[in-house]
Amino acid sequence: MRFIDPSIITEAIKDSVIKINYELDDSLISLIQKAKKKERSNIASSILDDIIENSEIAKEGNVPLCQDTGVVVVFAEVGFDVHIDGNIYDAINEGVRQGYSEGYLRKSMVNHPFERVNTKDNTPAMIHLSYVKGDKLTLKIASKGGGSENMSTVKMLTPAAGIDGVKKLVLDTVFQAGGKPCPPIIVGIGLGGNFEKSAIIAKESLLRPLGDKSDDPIIARLEDELYDEINKLGVGPMGVGGDTTCLAVKINYLPMHIASLPVAINIQCHSARHIEVIL
């Protein structure tokens, strides 16, 4: 049994939320640079330049990349042989509290659907716990903006809808969203499970490394095809038209009921801020 003190979790969350809000991952920047080489529209190209320049200014000047520093999402994978000496939820929320204050990040959480009073410290984080083999604690941490989250959807398709039905739903969702989710986007898709699980695995798919592909050949092919078809929609960066609408498509899946084909589509803006920490 390995013991982990909650203060270590708090520290890791605090440092991570500050870091991801100031610095885009190199793999993301190189995808944007690659897209720019193929982009034929001048306005689109100049927006891609802005995004790259923005990441440089943010990193050098220690300014957040985007004013919407998001809601914190944490997937915590706890090893069976780990014992946390305290409350993991409190430890994570304390890290959010400290990180958003010390990092000068915007507090965007409100308490109630209608009262809408700001909680003033960006808590609570959206926390998903799972148990895995081993004696490590893995924290996958994201700051997720509201603009792209608002363009996400869950739909229960019939099994007969099949691959074509899934594709149509994804393409319609991305097209309808237009410039609102700050394209170029990353599209995270959850297939199967049930109503709520599909949404959770869609979000989790967005935390996969940008360059990877699904292990399943059918799903991997769907990721590739959707990537091409989404970029043919012509939405373009910020919706102004162009060849660059998405940077990647990620699909996670689970077994499901004989009667259902749940599809969740979680849209991530180009400011894809996430990190993985192993404690």
Place this chain on the structure above:
Amino acid sequence: MIRLSSPISNHDINNLKSGDKVLITGTIYTARDQAHIRLLNEKNLPFPIEGSIIYYVGPTPKKEGFAIGASGPTSSYRMDEMAVPLMEKGLKIMIGKGDRSEEFRHEMMKNNAVYLIATGGAGALLSSRIKSSKLIAYEDLGAEAIYQLEVEDFPCFVAYDVHGHNLFKDRL
């Protein structure tokens, strides 16, 4: 590339075409969802609306030594209906991101105003073009309060112009 300085005249508006890159210098005011709700209930607006520019933004907290925190645009469609009475009072330019309703676009043309977009998610870059910020109303709204900003070469694109062009649709 077109340079604009505030306040904005009808002549300025007529010159803008969808797809134009615009650099703004002068005064702009911030307002998003909650500030709009309050503005609609005011008899006397907290800033001169005639010829004015409103930027849909809720910045991050300002650090010591900076004029403002990260300041990129928020989605404009949420302000579509609330923008109409402001345009009727003389609001000339709105800056945000994403497309808006057709009803909004028609009201906008009727009132001889334009809609510009700034690069969403480029909060650090855009904040570097803001030279000063001053709180002028609704302090209790925090990031959603109204600030008066002095900007220099603040970069935008014309999305909807008064001649009926729509950057988001014309691309297709």
